[in-house]
Amino acid sequence: xxxxxxxxxxxxxxxxxxxxxxxxxxxxxxxxxxxxxxxxxxxxxxxxxxxxxxxxxxxxxxxxxxxxxxxxxxxxxxxxxxxxxxxxxxxxxxxxxxxxxxxxxxxxxxxxxxxxxxxxxxxxxxxxxxxxxxxxxxxxxxxxxxxxxxxxxxxxxxxxxxxxxxxxxxxxxxxxxxxxxxxxxxxxxxxxxxxxxxxxxxxxxxxxxxxxxxxxxxxxxxxxxxxxxxxxxxxxxxxxxxxxxxxxxxxxxxxxxxxxxxxxxxxxxxxxxxxxxxxxxxxxxxxxxxxxxxxxxxxxxxxxxxxxxxxxx
Amino acid sequence: xxxxxxxxxxxxxxxxxxxxxxxxxxxxxxxxxxxxxxxxxxxxxxxxxxxxxxxxxxxxxxxxxxxxxxxxxxxxxxxxxxxxxxxxxxxxxxxxxxxxxxxxxxxxxxxxxxxxxxxxxxxxxxxxxxxxxxxxxxxxxxxxxxxxxxxxxxxxxxxxxxxxxxxxxxxxxxxxxxxxxxxxxxxxxxxxxxxxxxxxxxxxxxxxxxxxxxxxxxxxxxxxxxxxxxxxxxxxxxxxxxxxxxxxxxxxxxxxxxxxxxxxxxxxxxxxxxxxxxxxxxxxxxxxxxxxxxxxxxxxxxxxxxxxxxxxxxxxxxxxxxxxxxxxxxxxxxxxxxxxxxxxxxxxxxxxxxxxxxxxxxxxxxxxxxxxxxxxxxxxxxxxxxxxxxxxxxxxxxxxxxxxxxxxxxxxxxxxxxxxxxxxx
Numbered sequence: 001x002x003x004x005x006x007x008x009x010x011x012x013x014x015x016x017x018x019x020x021x022x023x024x025x026x027x028x029x030x031x032x033x034x035x036x037x038x039x040x041x042x043x044x045x046x047x048x049x050x051x052x053x054x055x056x057x058x059x060x061x062x063x064x065x066x067x068x069x070x071x072x073x074x075x076x077x078x079x080x081x082x083x084x085x086x087x088x089x090x091x092x093x094x095x096x097x098x099x100x101x102x103x104x105x106x107x108x109x110x111x112x113x114x115x116x117x118x119x120x121x122x123x124x125x126x127x128x129x130x131x132x133x134x135x136x137x138x139x140x141x142x143x144x145x146x147x148x149x150x151x152x153x154x155x156x157x158x159x160x161x162x163x164x165x166x167x168x169x170x171x172x173x174x175x176x177x178x179x180x181x182x183x184x185x186x187x188x189x190x191x192x193x194x195x196x197x198x199x200x201x202x203x204x205x206x207x208x209x210x211x212x213x214x215x216x217x218x219x220x221x222x223x224x225x226x227x228x229x230x231x232x233x234x235x236x237x238x239x240x241x242x243x244x245x246x247x248x249x250x251x252x253x254x255x256x257x258x259x260x261x262x263x264x265x266x267x268x269x270x271x272x273x274x275x276x277x278x279x280x281x282x283x284x285x286x287x288x289x290x291x292x293x294x295x296x297x298x299x300x301x302x303x304x305x306x307x308x309x310x311x312x313x
Numbered sequence: 314x315x316x317x318x319x320x321x322x323x324x325x326x327x328x329x330x331x332x333x334x335x336x337x338x339x340x341x342x343x344x345x346x347x348x349x350x351x352x353x354x355x356x357x358x359x360x361x362x363x364x365x366x367x368x369x370x371x372x373x374x375x376x377x378x379x380x381x382x383x384x385x386x387x388x389x390x391x392x393x394x395x396x397x398x399x400x401x402x403x404x405x406x407x408x409x410x411x412x413x414x415x416x417x418x419x420x421x422x423x424x425x426x427x428x429x430x431x432x433x434x435x436x437x438x439x440x441x442x443x444x445x446x447x448x449x450x451x452x453x454x455x456x457x458x459x460x461x462x463x464x465x466x467x468x469x470x471x472x473x474x475x476x477x478x479x480x481x482x483x484x485x486x487x488x489x490x491x492x493x494x495x496x497x498x499x500x501x502x503x504x505x506x507x508x509x510x511x512x513x514x515x516x517x518x519x520x521x522x523x524x525x526x527x528x529x530x531x532x533x534x535x536x537x538x539x540x541x542x543x544x545x546x547x548x549x550x551x552x553x554x555x556x557x558x559x560x561x562x563x564x565x566x567x568x569x570x571x572x573x574x575x576x577x578x579x580x581x582x583x584x585x586x587x588x589x590x591x592x593x594x595x596x597x598x599x600x601x602x603x604x605x606x607x608x609x610x611x612x613x614x615x616x617x618x619x620x621x622x623x624x625x626x627x628x629x630x631x632x633x634x635x636x637x638x639x640x641x642x643x644x645x646x647x648x649x650x651x652x653x654x655x656x657x658x659x660x661x662x663x664x665x666x667x668x669x670x671x672x673x674x675x676x677x678x679x680x681x682x683x684x685x686x687x688x689x690x691x692x693x694x695x696x697x698x699x700x701x702x703x704x705x706x707x708x709x710x711x712x713x714x715x716x717x718x719x720x721x722x723x724x725x726x727x728x729x730x731x732x733x734x735x736x737x738x
Contacts, residue, residue, distance in 0.1 A: 059734050062381055063403040064519055064696045071734070082737045149549055150558070164549040169711065257493035257552070257710060266737065272374055274699055274738055275381075283737075 049288070056282035062275035075282035084266070085283075089290070092262040094175065096243040096294075099182045103239060104232075106183070107190030114191065115198045132188035140252030143181035144168075147253075171258045178260060181249045186242065190235050197231020198224070233302035237295060244294055245287075263287055332358040332631045334638055336389040337376060339621060340367050341576070342447075342655035345647075353641035358634045360389070360642075369393045369495050373699070380405035380626060387626040388635040389642070392443055394434030395495075395692050395702075397622055398516075401442040402696035407625040407632050413640065414441035430618045430686040431660035437694065438517065442624060444643045445660035447651055449574050449619035450605075450685035451503070456568025457601040459485050470614065472607045473504075473537040476570040480546035487546045488559030488571030491538075493710045496555055498692065498702045499617045500572070501709055504534035506615035506690030507608035512705060513728070516695035520732045524725045526705070531721030533608050535709075542712040552711040563600070564591050572605060574619060575682055578674065579656025602678055605685065615690025620660060658682050703738050704728040 019027075056075055060068045079085050110128050117124055131139065146152045147167040155161050167173045201224050209219045225232070247264040254260045256269065267287055271280025338346045343364060350360040365372040373396050379387045380400065392400065400406045409417065420427035421436055431448035435441050453471070460467050463479030480487045490496030505512055510530020514523045525531075541547050548569075550558055560580070562569040571577075581600060584590020591597040605616035623643055625635040641647075645667065648659035652668045659665050662683075669679045693701055708724035709715055730736035 061697065061700075062377065063399040063699075065403060067519060074734075078735055079737060084737045150561070166550050166552065169550070169552045169713075255493055269703070269738060272378075273370065274703065275377065276700075276734075276738075279734065279737065 052281040052284050055277050056285050058278040060276070060278040062277060071278070075279050076286070079279070079282055079286060085263075087259055088261050088263045088266045091175070091259060092244055092246065092264075095179060095182065095246050095262060096240055098179050099186070099243050100236060100239050102179075102183050103187045103190040104236065106187050107235070108194050110187065110191035111194035111198050114195050128191060129188045131185050132192075134185065136185055136248035137252055139185045140181055140249045143177065143184070143249075144253045147177045168254050168258065171260060174254050174258045174260045178249050178253055181253065182243065182246060186239060190239055193235035193238065194228070194231060197228040197235070200231065201227045229302060233298065236302070237298045240294060240298055241291055244291060263290070331356070332634055334358050334360045334388040334631060334635055335363055335386050336360050336638070336642070337363050337365050337387065338391045339365050339372055339393075342651050342657050345651050345654045346642075348650070349642045349647050353638050358631060358638070360638055365391070376400075377405075380628070383628045384626070385628050385630045388629040388631060389639055390624050390626065391446070391621045392624045394618065394620060394622055395694070395698050397435050397443050397624065398437045398694040399696055399698050400624065401437040401440075405627050406442040407627050407629065407636070409435075409441040409444060410636055413444065417441040417444070426661045426663060428660055428662065428683065428686045430689045430691065431620060433691060434618065434620070435622045443622035444639055446621045446623050446643045447648060447657040448660040448686045449658065450682055450689055451499070451572050451574055451617045452681055452685060453570060453572055453603045453606055454563070454577050455570045455601045455603070456563065457599050459483060459568040459570070460601060462567065467601060467603045470604055470607050472610050474540065474610075476606055477541050477544050477546050480570055481544050483567050485546065485567045486548045486562055486569045487541055488548060488554065488562060488569050488573070489541065489551070490555050490559070490572075491551050491710075491712045492553045492555050493706055494555065495702060497706050497710060499619070501534060501538070501705060502692050503605060503615055503617045503690055504537050504608045505530050507605070507612065508533035509609075509612060511693070513693045513695065513701055516693050519696050522693075522695060522697070522732065524728050524732070526728070527721045527725035531725070532717040535715050535717040535720045537608055538709065538712050538715040539717060542715060547712075552713065561589055564589070564596065568599070575658045576656045578602075578678060602681060604681060613688065615688070616685040618686060618689040618691050621657075697732060700731055700738060701728060704731045707738065
C-alpha cells in the first residue's frame, strides 16, 4: 500500500510547477529579504553548537590553559561509560515521567475547571496561573523553606512524618520535594495548553454523544480526549522537553546532592563549576542529542501528523 | 592626553575624567569595604564596590566568567584563598609588586609581618598574586556549662571523639558543616591534615598531583565523620548543615559544640536578647572557645584557614592604580576596622596587636585566632582545586555514607580518575 502511494506520489511531486517570471523574481526577493535573519540565526544558534562540538574533542580546563590537548572522541567515551552519566540520565527521565504524568492529570482538571466555569472566571484562571508567573529559582527557594524541618510547614502538615524529618537527607524524599516544586510551578502551563485544546473540541459532538446516551466518562474518553490529541501531544512534548532540562529546582534545593543531579546539572557542574570546557561541551552535545530523541519519540508515540494538526495537509 | 580624556570621557569610568576601579567584594563587611572604597579613592581614581554572591563557589564562578572573558573592568577582587592558585595559573591575576611580594613570601616562611598561614595562601609558583586582607580560621565554640556538665577540661586539647561523646551523653549536639559544598571539604581537609596527612600532595604538578587521601590519616578522618553521623549528637540536618544552620542550637538547652569561623563571636554578641542569640549578657558569658578539636589524641589539630585576599585583575585598564588601591584597602587601619566592625580578623601581626589592644575581643580569643591561622592546615593549592574539592565532596557525602574502610580508598581512586579526565564529576 505504501509502495503504491510512494510510487504515485513521487512523480507528481517531482514535476516542477511552471513559474512565471514574476513569481521567480518574488522568490528571489523573498530569499534576499530573509538572508540577514538566516545569517543572524546561524550566528546565534549554529555557532555555539559548532563551538561546543569543536571544544568537545579537547581536554581543556580553563584554569590550566597550557595543558590543553586534543583527545578526539575520548570525552564522549568517558561520559557514556561513566555510571554517573547514566545515574543522572535515569534520574532526569524519572523527573520527566513523574512530573509530566502528574501535571497532565492535574493540568487537565484545571483546564476543565477553567473551561466550564461560569462565574468568577477571571479570578479562578488568574489564581491557577499565578505559580507559572513566579521565577523558578524563587519557587525553588519557597519550596526549600517549606520542606525545611526548621522553618517549613510540610512536616507539620503530614502526620506520618516526624517533625525533624530532613527531606533533603536522602534521594527519595529529595526527589519528591524537587518534583513537588516542579509540578507546582509548571502545572499551570500544562493547563493553559490543554485549555486551548479543550476550547477546540466541538460542542456539537459532545452534545450529540449526550443525546446518544453517553455517560460523562464515555464523552470524556470517546469524544473529548481523542479530539484533543494534538493539543495533548503539544502539551506533553513541551513539558517533557522542559522537564528533561530540569536545573533550577535542583540547583536551589539540593545542589545535586543525594544523587538528585539531572543531566543539565551535570553539564553545568562540569562546565561552569569545574571549568572543564572539553568534557562539559561533550555533555552538552549529548544533552542536545537526547532532547532530539525524546522529541522524536513523543511525536511517534502520539502518532499525530503535525502538518495535519496545523491543517497544512 | 588628560585633555583628550576629559573631552572624550571614554578612557575613564565616569564623566568626571577620573578612572573608575571596580572592586568585587564578598558580602561580609561590605559597609567597611564601602568606607575604604571612599577613603582609598584618590584624585586619579574612584573605587566602586560591587557585591558578589554569598556562596564561595558562586563568587568564584562570577569572577572567573569575567576574567575568562578578559574583562578590563575587573580591577580589584576579594578572593577566597583557595581561588588564588586557580586564578593565578589561568593568568587572570596581576603579580604583586616586587617589594610587597618579598614581604609576603618572607612572611610565609615566618619572617614577616603577615601571619604565615595567611601569606602562604597567596603564593603560587614562588610568586605572590594577591595581598592578604583578613585571615579566617575555625575554632571550637561551645557552651561552658555543657562542657562542665560533661566533665571536659577545655584548657587541654580536646578530640572529636571526646566532644561527640560529651554531646551525646548530655542530649546536646555537635555542629559541623556537612552540606555538599565547600564547607564540607574544609571539614574533611581539617580532619585529614589534623591526622598528619593530606588530601593531595605535589599540587603544583596539576593533573599529576599525588593523591594521598587513601592513608591512615584519611581513615582517621573518616572515622570522625562516621562517628558523628551515627551518633545522637548529629544534628537532624547534618547532611545539609552549613555555617548558618549550626548557629541556632547554641542557645537552645543544653547548647552544643560547634566548629565555625571567627564571625561567631561578633555575631552572637550582636544578637544578645534577640532571636537566635543568647538571652542576656550573662548567657553570652557562657559562650566558650577552644582550639579546633584534634582528629587523633595527642596530635595537634590543624584548624582550617580561610579569609580573603585582594587580587588585581590581569586585564585591568589601570593596573598601577589598582595595585595602589589594593595596598590601601589592605592597610593595617583597614584590617583593624574590619575586625572591630565585622569580626573579620586581620592578616598581619601589627593589626592583631591593635585589635587586641582595643579590648573588643577577649585576649585569649585573639591569641587563639592568631595561633590557629599560624598553625592551621591549608586546603590544597592547585589549579585543579575545584575538581579536587568536588571529587572529595561527592565521595564523602552524605556523612552517613562514610565508611573508614572504603571512603578514603574510593575517593582517592575517583579523584585520580577525575584528574586524568577519565571520570565525570
